[in-house]
Amino acid sequence: MSEPAPKKPATAPKTAHDKALEKLGLVRDIDLALHLPLRYEDETRITKLDEAREGEHIQIEATVIECEVTFRPRRQLIVKVNDGTDICTLRFFSFYPSHQKALEVGKRVRVRGEAKGGFLGWTMLHPSFKAAGGNLPAALTPVYPTVAGLPQHVLRKAVLGGLARADLADTFEPGDLSQFSPHTLWTLRAALQFLHHPTPDVSLDTLSDHSHPAWQRLKAEELLAQQLSQLQSRRARAALRAPVLAEVAGGTLHARLLAALPFALTAAQARVGQEIAHDMARHVPMHRLLQGDVGAGKTVVAALAAAICMDAGWQCALMAPTEILAEQHFRKLLGWLEPLGITTAWLTGTQKAKERRAMLALIESGEAKLVVGTHAVIQEKVHFHNLALAIIDEQHRFGVAQRLALRGKLKHEAMEPHLLMMTATPIPRTLAMSYYADLDVSTLDELPPGRTPIVTKVVNEARRDEVIERIRAQVSEGRQVYWVCPLIEESEALDLSNATQTHADLAAALNGATRADGTPLLIGLLHSRMPPEDKKAVMGAFKEGLVAVLVSTTVIEVGVDVPNASLMVIEHAERFGLSQLHQLRGRVGRGAAASACVLLYSTGDAPRLSQSARERLKAMAETNDGFEIARRDLEIRGPGEFLGARQSGEAMLRFADLATDTALLEWAKAEAPMLLDRHPHLAAKHVQRWLGGKAEFLKA
Incomplete structure (x- = not known):
């Protein structure tokens, strides 16, 4: 008779602290190790009250000489302590019986807070305190970003555990960064251990402005992870297949549209049109960003790209973030393409059911060669006959998941559509190097004639x-x-x-x-x-x-x-x-x-x-220059807001700053292909360590 299979050990139910850690995104040991302090408190020394300075954060060791609850002007706990050189009054407006017990007359306590002087002597408002005794810590005490229900002492213990367990082996040599640091070259392990527990002799300024060599190491690591992820994305896309949309000679839709336009293309429009046509004629999916200032004529470039797609017998979709903008595109494209015999479908979330059903049928049958709309274009019920080109206008206004969904609309023979993204918010160079490293960028750098300043x-x-x-x-x-x-x-x-x-x-x-x-x-x-x-x-x-x-x-x-x-x-x-x-x-x-x-x-x-x-x-x-506006906007707001990164729910960069860390970004851009080619296992480990499951979002 066979033995019964052993029961799987029951997993312990999640505690409130576990849930709070998850809320902070602290799931893996490495997440905990990379959860760095907001600031530090110096509990390594005791200051005498007669040596204290107004407004200074100090730690004193003193004996409680008074402890009482008063009700004027409001309920508060007043505690007086004497450190042998002077007296300090501690005020607590919110307190518990445990506070009164810990601060009974005669108790010896260590108190830390902001010392404020006045006619009535030294006072501290809501200071932290604990029983005196034991050795003073040798390092500064970290104060971490947290959420409700997760006190600092619990978070500190969790971070210490993660730091001890995480695999912090270097994926690149410290010497690779020698050009950025005249100081000792830091390993990842040494940098993290130091930043969680810096020694008291360190300049707090170098910690707060992230200029300390330990911070430089972390910023280099983060930028390298981002560059590796973008490079992997670019190479993965090069292995994918997309329909070949080659220009057809003769009386094509493209040629007829060009002839029918009531204006001549600018040199920039013609140049960018060629760049897009060249991309679409290849088997590799296009991943191009078309940037141009307000009024530079991006819509006509998109229409000509759509014409090449339709000439080749495939469908094209154009998605805009608002119904007004989508309708603007629809009317323009309809005006240009309807006289040339093209059926265009219109999809929005506010359509009547009957009209919507008719549009979905046109799209699925392939009769509608061009589909224009809002987010409705990527809904599950929308089945394209053969989508080959997806155009996204004001792409930064869409969430990452939405952009990925549009790319997933072509299931035809394991191919994916060419992707043309458009923006009237020009991308500063540092952003193009980092967040758009896996994109080809085309720029409309001249306005059509007739635009008045x-x-x-x-x-x-x-x-x-x-x-x-x-x-x-x-x-x-x-x-x-x-x-x-x-x-x-x-x-x-x-x-x-x-x-x-x-x-x-x-x-x-x-x-x-x-x-x-x-x-x-x-x-x-x-x-x-x-x-x-x-x-x-x-x-x-x-x-x-x-x-x-x-x-x-x-x-x-x-x-x-x-x-x-x-x-x-x-x-x-x-x-x-x-x-x-x-x-x-x-x-x-x-x-x-x-x-x-x-x-x-x-x-x-x-x-x-x-x-x-x-x-x-x-x-x-x-x-009036959109590129100069974009550069200043990046300076004022930072990259996360600039890119609409909040829509993916993630900060774009936690440690590095594109405005000041350009040299490190250049290094990461050069280092990424070398690491990926020579040590692919280290590159994979590096991306996994820093990005985990978020790498997919950088590819959209």
């Missing part, structure tokens, strides 16, 4: 009446105006005028004003909570010139093209990001009339604007 003025809210008079003058000449508000509703946190109120105020202020032909002027209102039909109607009336002034939230940020609009007023401009301000400004200056953008700012109750708000408004007034 935009004059930008920064104006205080107090001069609002002058701005309204400017609007009256523009409208009387037959021009149109945008007025952009940041929020729809009042918010307690941000005391901003809402779009509805602004619309009513402008209607009252411009009451009696007339258009150039003497008709009363109409003021439209557009915001994100309006039903799609209403949005469409308002936008249509503005495009046709029936509405003279459009009060809007940022739904008009990208894609709206009204050549007759010559004035843009952005209210509470100090609340907007720099790239968003630049995008909004690009809605004017699209015709022959002189155009202006007024940045209305308010300091509210503050005496002046914040430093970053002043920098943003100054940059807008000084330049």
Whole structure:
């Protein structure tokens, strides 16, 4: 008779602390080892009160001489201690019976906090304390980023355990970094052990500004992991297959579209079109970013690429982040391609079921050669007949998972579609080297003729009446105006005028004003909570010139093209990001009339604007160059926000800083291919250590 199979040992249920660690992303030993302190406390020395300095964080050893709860002006625990040189009063506004027990009269305690002097002697508010005795620690005490329910002592113990268990063997020699450090060259293990427990003689400045050699080692490690991941992605893609979309000679759709366009391509458009055509003619999936300033003519380049795809007998999909932008593309492409006999399908989340079913049938049968829409394009129910080219506009506005989903839409013979991403937020060089290292980048670096330069003025809210008079003058000449508000509703946190109120105020202020032909002027209102039909109607009336002034939230940020609009007023401009301000400004200056953008700012109750708000408004007034705007935006905001990285839920870089660590980035870029070629097992180990399961997100 066979023995029964042994029972598997039951896994211990997760504790609250385990769940809190998971919430912080601390799952593996290496995650714990790489969870570095926010700051440090110096518990290595005892300071005498008669040697203390005002505002200094100190640790004293003293005897409790008084301990009582008082109720004036509010309930608090007052404890007085004497260290033999002076007396210090400890105040606690939140406390437990255990506090009173630990701080009974006669107890000897170690107390750490900020020493504040005054007429009544030294005081500390809510200091940390413990029983005196035992040796002083030899290293600074780390204070870690944490979440509710995970106290520092539990987190410290977990980190120490992870640090002891993690495999910290070097994947590259410390000597590889000799050019960056005149000091001792650090291994990964030594760097991490030091940063978790630095010696008291270290300069705290070098720890806080990340310039210490131990920090340099970590930044180099992180940048190398990122570069390796991008390089692996590029090489993996080179092994994949995509449909060959070669240009066909003769009376093709591409040639007919080119002939039918009412304008000539700029040299930049022609050059970039060739770069894209060359990519699509290969069996390797294209992974190209098309960047060009607002109004540089990216849509026509995308249309010509789509024409090559359709000439070869395949389908093309164009996805945009908002319905307004998607519809803008749809109407433009329809105007160009419908007369040439191309069926185009339209997909959004707000479509009626009957229309949607008809569109899905057109897409699945292959009758619709071009599909334009929002996120609806990547939903599971959308089955393409033979998708070969995916175009994503304003790609930084999409989450990484959404970009991956679009790439997964071609299951045809284990191939994947060519991918063309477009952005009007130009990518600074350091970002192109790091986050876009596995992308080929094409740049439209000239604007089509006829675009008028935009004059930008920064104006205080107090001069609002002058701005309204400017609007009256523009409208009387037959021009149109945008007025952009940041929020729809009042918010307690941000005391901003809402779009509805602004619309009513402008209607009252411009009451009696007339258009150039003497008709009363109409003021439209557009915001994100309006039903799609209403949005469409308002936008249509503005495009046709029936509405003279459009009060809007940022739904008009990208894609709206009204050549007759010559004035843009952005209210509470100090609340907007720099790239968003630049995008909004690009809605004017699209015709022959002189155009202006007024940045209305308010300091509210503050005496002046914040430093970053002043920098943003100054940059807008000084330049119209999208590349310069992008460079300054990166300086002000950092790469995570710049790239919309929050949509993937991950910080892009935890330790390195692209603004200051350019030399380390150059080193990592050069080191990655050598490590991958000579020591592939070390390269794989390095990426796994630093990125774990996140490497996939860097490939999108």
